Amino acid sequence: MAKWNIGAFLRTLTKGAEMKNFPPVEQAEEDRSALAQERCPAAEDAAARSELKGALLEVWRQWAGRNLPPVLSLTTGKQMEDLHMDAQTLEKERVRLMVMLEKDAQKRLAVIEKAEKNKGGSIDAVCRVYLSRDKMAAWSFVFPPVGEGELHGETIGKALEESGVTTGIDPASMVCIFQEPQYFKLVPIAIGTPPVEGVSGSVTERYPREIAHEVKLDENGVADYRALNYVQVVEKDAVICDITLPQPGEAGVRVDGKVVEPKPVRAARVPAGKNTAVTEDGLRLIATRDGHLTFVNETFQVSPLLEIQGDVDYSTGNIDFSGDVHICGDVRENFTVHAQGTVTVDGLVEAATVEAGGDLVIARGVVGDGRALLKSNGCVRVRYLENCAVYAKGDIYADCIIASRIFSDSSIDVTSGRGSIIGGALTAAVSIKAHTIGAQSGRKTELTLGILPYVQNELRDIKEDLYTINSEKSRLDQELAYLEQKQGMEGISEKLAKARMRWSVLRIKEQQLVKRRERLQPMAPDISRCRIEGEIIYPVTSLEVQTAIWTATTVRRNCKVVYDAKMDELRELH
Numbered sequence: 001m002a003k004w005n006i007g008a009f010l011r012t013l014t015k016g017a018e019m020k021n022f023p024p025v026e027q028a029e030e031d032r033s034a035l036a037q038e039r040c041p042a043a044e045d046a047a048a049r050s051e052l053k054g055a056l057l058e059v060w061r062q063w064a065g066r067n068l069p070p071v072l073s074l075t076t077g078k079q080m081e082d083l084h085m086d087a088q089t090l091e092k093e094r095v096r097l098m099v100m101l102e103k104d105a106q107k108r109l110a111v112i113e114k115a116e117k118n119k120g121g122s123i124d125a126v127c128r129v130y131l132s133r134d135k136m137a138a139w140s141f142v143f144p145p146v147g148e149g150e151l152h153g154e155t156i157g158k159a160l161e162e163s164g165v166t167t168g169i170d171p172a173s174m175v176c177i178f179q180e181p182q183y184f185k186l187v188p189i190a191i192g193t194p195p196v197e198g199v200s201g202s203v204t205e206r207y208p209r210e211i212a213h214e215v216k217l218d219e220n221g222v223a224d225y226r227a228l229n230y231v232q233v234v235e236k237d238a239v240i241c242d243i244t245l246p247q248p249g250e251a252g253v254r255v256d257g258k259v260v261e262p263k264p265v266r267a268a269r270v271p272a273g274k275n276t277a278v279t280e281d282g283l284r285l286i287a288t289r290d291g292h293l294t295f296v297n298e299t300f301q302v303s304p305l306l307e308i309q310g311d312v313d314y315s316t317g318n319i320d321f322s323g324d325v326h327i328c329g330d331v332r333e334n335f336t337v338h339a340q341g342t343v344t345v346d347g348l349v350e351a352a353t354v355e356a357g358g359d360l361v362i363a364r365g366v367v368g369d370g371r372a373l374l375k376s377n378g379c380v381r382v383r384y385l386e387n388c389a390v391y392a393k394g395d396i397y398a399d400c401i402i403a404s405r406i407f408s409d410s411s412i413d414v415t416s417g418r419g420s421i422i423g424g425a426l427t428a429a430v431s432i433k434a435h436t437i438g439a440q441s442g443r444k445t446e447l448t449l450g451i452l453p454y455v456q457n458e459l460r461d462i463k464e465d466l467y468t469i470n471s472e473k474s475r476l477d478q479e480l481a482y483l484e485q486k487q488g489m490e491g492i493s494e495k496l497a498k499a500r501m502r503w504s505v506l507r508i509k510e511q512q513l514v515k516r517r518e519r520l521q522p523m524a525p526d527i528s529r530c531r532i533e534g535e536i537i538y539p540v541t542s543l544e545v546q547t548a549i550w551t552a553t554t555v556r557r558n559c560k561v562v563y564d565a566k567m568d569e570l571r572e573l574h
Helices: 004-016 028-038 053-062 087-117 153-161 172-180 453-485 492-521
Strands: 049-052 071-073 126-131 136-144 185-190 203-205 239-243 277-278 284-289 291-296 297-304 306-307 318-320 324-327 335-340 343-345 352-356 360-376 379-393 396-402 405-408 411-413 421-424 424-428 429-439 446-451 531-539 541-545 548-551 556-564 570-574
Touching: 053 087, 071 453, 087 136, 126 153, 136 153, 172 185, 172 429, 239 277, 277 297, 291 306, 291 446, 306 318, 318 324, 324 335, 343 352, 360 424, 379 453, 396 405, 405 411, 411 424, 421 424, 424 429, 429 446, 446 531, 548 570
Parallel strands: 306 324, 318 335, 324 343, 335 352, 343 360, 352 360, 360 379, 379 396, 379 405, 396 411, 396 421, 405 424, 411 429, 421 429, 424 446, 429 531, 446 541
Antiparallel strands: 049 071, 126 136, 136 185, 203 239, 239 284, 277 284, 291 297, 531 556, 541 548, 556 570
16 A cells, blocks of 8 residues: 655644645555455454444445445554543444444435536545544544545645644554555544543541440459540640642643643641641641540540540540549449549549549539548549548548548648538648537547648558569569570560560659659648637547647537647647
């Protein structure tokens, strides 16, 4: 087959120069035979192929006679991916193109029929260019000449111009038109550049929106529902979410030269709430303070206050929080509340443990059953205390205290409400005041002043912790000596490293406890200020300061007892 001047043809398309006629096709019969024998490759997708029918088939027969008609392919010289289409889209385009080809074939038959009637004889070849629905691809189809007709170069250029194709013309497809049998072939002559879609921003959350209550087993394998994890504590600057910034897409170009913009991308919606902030680089959402992390109203919030809407029970588990805690209900039996800040309980406390790094406020009271334990690094304010133990670094305020062990490094004030202290043992550094102390029944009530019970309790805890640490260190010393003798054996190096690391940790803890003990030991109250006051003090109530002891042998009214440091004795003031 003769080869066309491709360079001259392309220059005509780009510069608009006058196109000369291409030389006539040689060996036309061989071309017809080659087309008749050419079939689509077996691997080609069926959606890209179509048999000749109707008017198109009639045009073929008038040109090629009895030769077998070819199968039209939308992917001549290309793969389906080259056209940026999937099989479904390509099938739809095939249907569209066959409809348009049928119409153009009917027109071609009409032209041929008219020429035959007018005895015109020869008709030049004609080229049609078909665009895909999205104008991202264009196919050329050349109807063959009749008689002595020719295929002129300007025919293809004119077809491209009329169809509006200005960009994406494929040189390889042009070669396919002129070097291979050029008639009855759908050649992808131009392919657009599809837009590259961008990626919208996204957020990856490091913390769950809802806390899963994981049941833990105790040392006996029994489920401990009190140890449910209710609080999600975060520290300042903790990363709550990772943020992926949006990546803009790239515009594409259709074969008609029009720009196709990618879909707009959106920035991620960052669930930033109270006490959270996005970092300067926009890549992380962090906590701006220590606190309890919750997900409320589609945002993460860090609250310095942990609010329990109901009771502390099996629905919440034990509470351990770094800030303040507000319990709207009660603290049920056998549960524990530990907070580094203030603890407020709107209800009552049963036989439970409540420890506060700040003040402890209980709106109703404590029914301890001899097992409730309250500790506060500040003041304690409670309506009543019954059968419980209370340790406070600050003052203790109550309406009534019954059969309890109360310890304050400051004063105990029971002058509001009923103002009664009945039974039990109360220890304070400075003073104890109440309306009534003791009971008519002669129930023994023991009062002690002039010591720091909270500090003493801390010193006892430190002593116990130091004993435990020293015991473990002694065991580790023996283990280390044994492991050092076995060095070189398999697995010994790892065990030795772990043992040395544990020994170092214990040493650091020991040093911290010793420093804490050294700060607490010199502390002592001003015993010259020690005193008790009661509107009524019943018999067998006793007061002890240092070595001095005072006991009410009869009912005392409007009684004040003070300590005389010089005489080391307790004196009742009248």
